[in-house]
Amino acid sequence: MTNSPLFTPFALGSLHLPNRIVMAPMTRFRAAEDGTPLPVVADYYAQRASAGLLITEGIWPSRAGQAGWRMPGLETVEHIRGWRAVTEAVHAAGGRIYAQLMHGGRHGHPLSRLTGDIPAGPSAVPLPDPVHVRDGGKADPPLPREMTADEIRQAVQDHVAAAGNAIEAGFDGVELHGANSYLIHQFLGDNTNLRDDAYGRGSVADRIRFPLEVVSAVAGAIGAGRTALRLSPGNPQEGMVENDPGPVYRPLVTEVNRLGLAYLHLIDDDRYPALAELLPLWDGPVIANIGENREPTSKEGGEAVLSDGVADLVSYGRSFIANPDLPERFATGAPLARVDWPHLYTHGARGYSDYPRHAPAPTRVEV
Numbered sequence: 001m002t003n004s005p006l007f008t009p010f011a012l013g014s015l016h017l018p019n020r021i022v023m024a025p026m027t028r029f030r031a032a033e034d035g036t037p038l039p040v041v042a043d044y045y046a047q048r049a050s051a052g053l054l055i056t057e058g059i060w061p062s063r064a065g066q067a068g069w070r071m072p073g074l075e076t077v078e079h080i081r082g083w084r085a086v087t088e089a090v091h092a093a094g095g096r097i098y099a100q101l102m103h104g105g106r107h108g109h110p111l112s113r114l115t116g117d118i119p120a121g122p123s124a125v126p127l128p129d130p131v132h133v134r135d136g137g138k139a140d141p142p143l144p145r146e147m148t149a150d151e152i153r154q155a156v157q158d159h160v161a162a163a164g165n166a167i168e169a170g171f172d173g174v175e176l177h178g179a180n181s182y183l184i185h186q187f188l189g190d191n192t193n194l195r196d197d198a199y200g201r202g203s204v205a206d207r208i209r210f211p212l213e214v215v216s217a218v219a220g221a222i223g224a225g226r227t228a229l230r231l232s233p234g235n236p237q238e239g240m241v242e243n244d245p246g247p248v249y250r251p252l253v254t255e256v257n258r259l260g261l262a263y264l265h266l267i268d269d270d271r272y273p274a275l276a277e278l279l280p281l282w283d284g285p286v287i288a289n290i291g292e293n294r295e296p297t298s299k300e301g302g303e304a305v306l307s308d309g310v311a312d313l314v315s316y317g318r319s320f321i322a323n324p325d326l327p328e329r330f331a332t333g334a335p336l337a338r339v340d341w342p343h344l345y346t347h348g349a350r351g352y353s354d355y356p357r358h359a360p361a362p363t364r365v366e367v
Helices: 039-047 077-092 149-168 183-188 209-222 246-257 274-281 299-307 326-332
Strands: 010-012 015-017 021-023 053-059 097-101 173-178 227-231 263-267 286-289 313-316
Touching (some): 021 326, 039 077, 053 077, 077 097, 149 173, 173 183, 183 246, 209 246, 227 246, 246 274, 263 274, 274 286, 299 313
Parallel strands (some): 021 053, 021 313, 097 173, 173 227, 227 263, 286 313
8 A cells, every 4th residue: 555664564583563663652551550451451452453563551560660550560460361351452453562561760659659668769869850649649759769789689580570471461572661761771870870889880881780680681581582672862851861871872782782682672862863873783673763752753754764774663652642543544644633632641441542543534426
């Protein structure tokens, strides 16, 4: 139906992707209070199964990493059962889906955590702005605890356990969230990692130690071909500061490249040309995200990325919210629907799984 490079098939390991359009991870708060995905989550992802690859919203690997109320987890039998319903629905619809593991680190509030405790990150550095809490209001961010060495080691094992749970739940692979201000990113940040031990500021090798330990451990547990990593060098979200990302991310990507992961999901930012500077260090598949902190990526923007050889796949976030059939709309030139913003972060089907597919106007027949 189209000659667009977005619709060229791609082999991602053992997965055959019919197109190069990836649905980016997006937090939507449709879990039960214990972190089990609600039944409507299966509808939501199955509706979007025509994407070449789906990546779930961030899923906490353990309660210690829960960043917000009604965010989903992958820790318990109930979580596995809930996510299995999702993966079965996606696969039945012909799709492919990776679980994104997202440890909140310093994110979170006692009112929004099942443990009811203060969150912990690399250092005792709070978020800059008020945070959402369980009752729907906002509260001042707590001063996080600095993780102990034992807690760091436990966080690595929590990622391993959650990755195994993801495979048991039927996911095709796992993406580790090393971007957008969450735990792995916090170890890389200038202002969020003030440690003076082997995981801190003594050298770049120390700064990247925890990210490498997590990626290596998960790849060793479930296979490198089912393990991926998302990075966002220079991303200032949630008060992150990275004044000179290159000296940190170049050795990180060089070391991760040796593992032979399924893909690298790289966010380009105006503050640091990540795609241009880091891709020469990477031998495997690349998913490019060029819409973070910018206008949503257009069809033409994604085509340019692929035509220029910048990446193998392109991830789309906001455009998928109101357009479950986004690939079909791109292929036919159909208009994009608008997002129901007031219901973006509510907990039911409205503004989530109630967006219709595009219905073309009936062909007029002359009589």
